[in-house]
Amino acid sequence: MKIKEYRTQFINELTPIYDAGEAESFFYLILEEKKQLKRIDLALHPDLVFSEEEIAVWNSILEPLKKEIPIQYLLGKTSFYGLEFEVNENVLIPRPETEELVDWISKSNSKIERLKNLKILDIGTGSGCIAISLAKNIPNAQVFAIDVSEKALATAKKNANINTVNITFINQNILEVASLSAVEGLNQQFDIIVSNPPYVRNLEKEEIKKNVLENEPHLALFVEDNDALIFYRKIAELAQKNLSPNGQLYFEINQYLGKEMIGLLEKMNFKNIELRKDIYGNDRMIRSEV
Structure with missing residues (x-):
């Protein structure tokens, strides 16, 4: 079968579930992979x-797509901030909004000479x-980087190897920590602490797409x-105790809780809140200093 003919068939089978543009983007993602x-x-x-063998492979991807299994899980990888990451059912699929957070941190710190050896902690990696x-x-x-899930950390370690970076990974439930200094490997001050923790309220579940709700880890x-x-x-x-002076x-x-987040940080005497x-156009990221 000509690839162009299969492309039409592929998109037609997905358009009852996805819009045509998204279905077409799936086709070209798989074609490249x-x-x-x-x-x-x-x-x-x-x-x-x-070939017939190739059509069988494509159909094996098409069927779970029709059940709204995320294509990133089916391909086993995704792109984020210009890098490639392995993803599976143990980790969230990285979002474009999170790329914006990384971009904010990176551009704010990458050229600061005095922070050449800065220490960064990612909580809930x-x-x-x-x-x-x-x-x-x-x-x-x-x-x-810290995470409560050992399976998520196993994936993160693979991704660190894929992208040739050296990161200290620690398995820890952050809610059970009295002080970061009590955690082995974290008895130090950090220049930056960053987190994208769980923030979707149960009352907002109806806003979550089925492919996310039924496949990505609720934890x-x-x-x-x-x-x-x-x-x-x-x-x-924890940041109050373990951020260095003027640490970030x-x-x-949660897009609905921007004002509440400002209030929380103000009450805890953080400064330069942004x-x-x-x-x-949604309130999505916040920065402050000790």
Whole structure:
């Protein structure tokens, strides 16, 4: 079968579930991964064909896509901030909004001479996308990363190897820590602490797409409605003790809780608080200093 013919069939089968543009983007992602062909290659060579074996592989991906399994899990990888990351059911799929947070931190610190050897701690690292991207983009930084999930840390370690960065990974439930200094390997001061913790309230589940709700780890997504800032409050408390003078605290946040986050940080005497919107116009990240 000609690839162009299969492309039409592939998109038609997915359009009851996804819009045509998204279905088409899936096709070209798989085409590049499985056959190392880009859109331009197909345009220049319209008579290219799939073998029966290749069609079987494509159909094995098409069927779970129709069940709304994320394509990143099906391909086993995704791109984030110009880097490649392995992803699976044990970690969240990195989002563009999180790239914006990494970009903010990186551009604010990569050229500061006095912070040439700055120490960074990523709390709730998941796939390691934040920690690894910062290690790659801030020269000579020492980067540490914590997660409660051993399976997530195993994935993060693979990603650190893929991207050739050296990161100290620690398995720890941050809510059970009285002080970072009590955790082996973290008895020191940090210049930057960053976290993208669970922040989706149960009451917001109806806003979550089915492919996320049914496939991505709830441990990394949801918090109880009656204490939605539990992770932020705890991490801010730890940061007060373990950030160096003028050290920076960065969070990705729930878009509905920007004012509450400002209030929390003000109450805890953080200074230079800055709330930023993401590319979609939602309150999404916040920065402060001790």
